Amino acid sequence: MQTSALPDLAHTATKPVHWLATAAAMAGVVAAAGLLQPGTATATATAAPEQRTTTQQGAPPPAPDPARVEFPLECGGAGTTVAKQASGDLDGDGRPETVAVVHCDAGSGTPPSGIYVLTQGSGAAPRVVATLVDPADKKTVGDFTVREGRVSATLLGYSSLEVPRCCPDQEEQASWRWKGNAFVRTSGDLARAV
Numbered sequence: 001m002q003t004s005a006l007p008d009l010a011h012t013a014t015k016p017v018h019w020l021a022t023a024a025a026m027a028g029v030v031a032a033a034g035l036l037q038p039g040t041a042t043a044t045a046t047a048a049p050e051q052r053t054t055t056q057q058g059a060p061p062p063a064p065d066p067a068r069v070e071f072p073l074e075c076g077g078a079g080t081t082v083a084k085q086a087s088g089d090l091d092g093d094g095r096p097e098t099v100a101v102v103h104c105d106a107g108s109g110t111p112p113s114g115i116y117v118l119t120q121g122s123g124a125a126p127r128v129v130a131t132l133v134d135p136a137d138k139k140t141v142g143d144f145t146v147r148e149g150r151v152s153a154t155l156l157g158y159s160s161l162e163v164p165r166c167c168p169d170q171e172e173q174a175s176w177r178w179k180g181n182a183f184v185r186t187s188g189d190l191a192r193a194v
Contacts, residue, residue, distance in 0.1 A: 060094075060096075061095050061096065061120075061122075062096075062120075063087035063096040063097070063098045063120075064087075064096075064097065064098040064118040064119060064120040064126030064127075065098070065126060066082045066085050066098055066100040066102070066118060066126070067082070068125060068126050069100075069116075069118055069125075069126050069127065069128060071100075071102050071114065071116060071128065072114075072116075072128065072131070073102065073103075073104055073114060073135060074104075075104035075105065076104075078104050078105050078106060078107075079104070079105040080102050080103070080104060080105060081102065081103055081104070081105045082100050082101070082102050083101045083102065083103060083113065083141070084100070084101040084141065084144050085098055085099065085100045085101070086098070086099055086144065086145060086146035087099070087146065088146040088147065088148075088149065089149065090117065090146070090149055090151070090177075090178050090183075091178040092149070092178070095119070095120075097117055097118060097119050097129075098117075098118040098126070099115060099116070099117050099118070099132075099144075099146050099151050100115070100116050100118060101113050101114075101115055101141045101144055101153075102114050102115075102116060103135065103140075104135075109165060109166070110140055110165055110166060110168075111135075111140075112135040112136075112137070112138045112139055112140060113133065113135060113139060113140050113141045114131060114133055114134055114135040115131070115132040115133040115141060115144075115151070115153060116128045116130070116131055116132070117129050117130040117131075117132065117151075117183065130182070130183050132151060132153075132176050132183060133153070133155065133174075137157075138157060138158065139155040139156060139157045139172075140155075140156045140157075140168060141153050141154065141155060141156070142154035142155070142156050142171070149177060149178065150175050150176070150177050150186070151175060151176045151177075151183075152173070152174070152175040153173075153174055153175070154171060154172070154173055154174075155171070155172040155173075155174055156168035156170065156171055156172075157170040157171075157172065158170060
């Protein structure tokens with residue numbers, strides 16, 4: 001190894017005082033950053049005046065609770081599981097509806113799902129008002145959203161009875177919107193192999 005003919009520079013030989021100075025400088029930077037943090041951000045959503053509905057206390061009405069609903073599923077006494085849920089005003093009346101993805105509580109396997117729309121009047125119990133996907137269709141639900149009055153879901157299915165029920169081999173994109181007095185399927189790709 002060849003040594004340098006130049007003398008060692010002062011900054012290449014660290015001493016404890018250098019480490020203390022570096023630590024003090026870092027502490028000062030962290031403290032200054034803590035003092036210069038922006039205030040807490042807040043956001044509010046506003047609805048058009050014709051779509052605002054409030055309770056007597058002035059708060060928006062709560063979305064229907066799927067735990068309080070009897071779903072139209074034949075589970076043979078096994079009970080039901082609400083796998084996913086999302087709320088939004090689907091019919092433009094200012095009251096939120098809840099959309100629930102529900103299946104039988106099978107304990108194992110992949111039972112077919114149903115997608116149900118729930119509503120709730122003032123003082124009434126929540127109830128199912130529409131079935132978007134019937135469990136009899138033997139589909140399970142992947143991605144699921146409720147956004148801007150639209151319900152969207154990825155439906156997974158099977159091309160034949162020979163396909164193991166653990167591994168769906170078909171995928172379909174579907175969405176529904178309220179039109180007039182019913183939910184209408186507004187889009188959907190044909191089933192395709194996964």
